[in-house]
Amino acid sequence: MGISRRQFLQGGALAGAALALSGKPGEASVDAPELRTKGLKSTTTICPFCSVGCGLIVHTKDGKVVNTEGDPQHPINQGALCPKGGALFQIANNENRLQRVKYRAPGSDTWEEKSWEWAMDRIARRMKETRDKSFKKSELNKKDNKEYVVNRTDGMAFFGGAGLDNEECYLWTKFARAMGVSQLEHQARL
Known part of the structure; x- marks a missing residue:
C-alpha cells in the first residue's frame, strides 16, 4: 500500500500534536526555563575561553554544576554564547577531567599520582x-x-x-x- 505525500504530512502533524499534548503539565522543558532551574542556586560568572568576557549564569545543586546558559542581562553577549561557551557545562561535568596531579619523571614512560602540596612545592622550587x-x-x-x-x-x-x-x-x-x-x-x- 502506498502513502501519498499529503497523507504523510497529515499523519506527521497528528503525531506531533499527540506528542505535544501528552506532556505532563508543569514538567520542565526548554519552553519553561523557570521550571527547569527552580530550586537551583544561580551564580553569574564570565566565560573562561576567550578574552571577550561573555556573561554566564551557572546553576548549581549541592555544589555541583547542573546547568549553564548565557546571561541575558550581560551587556556583551546579551544571553548568546559561542559553541565553546555553550559547551562550558562539559568542563565541570566530565569524567575525563583530571582531578589529581599526574607526574611523569624524566625518561619514564608511566604517570604517577602526586599530591597538590608536592606539585606546588616542586613548581616553587x-x-x-x-x-x-x-x-x-x-x-x-x-x-x-x-x-x-x-x-x-x-x-x-x-x-x-x-x-x-x-x-x-x-x-x-x-x-x-x-x-x-x-x-x-x-x-x-x-
Missing part, C-alpha cells in the same frame, strides 16, 4: 632555581659602553589566559615583575 640561575643584576650597553641595572631574569616567561579577570591579571603581572620576569604575554593579545 623549580621557579626559584631557574630565577637564581638566570638572574641578571646589570647589563652592559654596547652603544655607550655603560653598565645599567636591569634586575631581571631571562630564563622564565609568564603567559596569561582569558580565564583571568582584570584583578587577577593585575596580581599575576605584579608577581611576575617581582620575580624579575620581563617576558610577559597574554592570550587575549595573540
Whole structure:
C-alpha cells in the first residue's frame, strides 16, 4: 500500500500534536526555563575561553554544576554564547577531567599520582632555581659602553589566559615583575 505525500504530512502533524499534548503539565522543558532551574542556586560568572568576557549564569545543586546558559542581562553577549561557551557545562561535568596531579619523571614512560602540596612545592622550587640561575643584576650597553641595572631574569616567561579577570591579571603581572620576569604575554593579545 502506498502513502501519498499529503497523507504523510497529515499523519506527521497528528503525531506531533499527540506528542505535544501528552506532556505532563508543569514538567520542565526548554519552553519553561523557570521550571527547569527552580530550586537551583544561580551564580553569574564570565566565560573562561576567550578574552571577550561573555556573561554566564551557572546553576548549581549541592555544589555541583547542573546547568549553564548565557546571561541575558550581560551587556556583551546579551544571553548568546559561542559553541565553546555553550559547551562550558562539559568542563565541570566530565569524567575525563583530571582531578589529581599526574607526574611523569624524566625518561619514564608511566604517570604517577602526586599530591597538590608536592606539585606546588616542586613548581616553587623549580621557579626559584631557574630565577637564581638566570638572574641578571646589570647589563652592559654596547652603544655607550655603560653598565645599567636591569634586575631581571631571562630564563622564565609568564603567559596569561582569558580565564583571568582584570584583578587577577593585575596580581599575576605584579608577581611576575617581582620575580624579575620581563617576558610577559597574554592570550587575549595573540
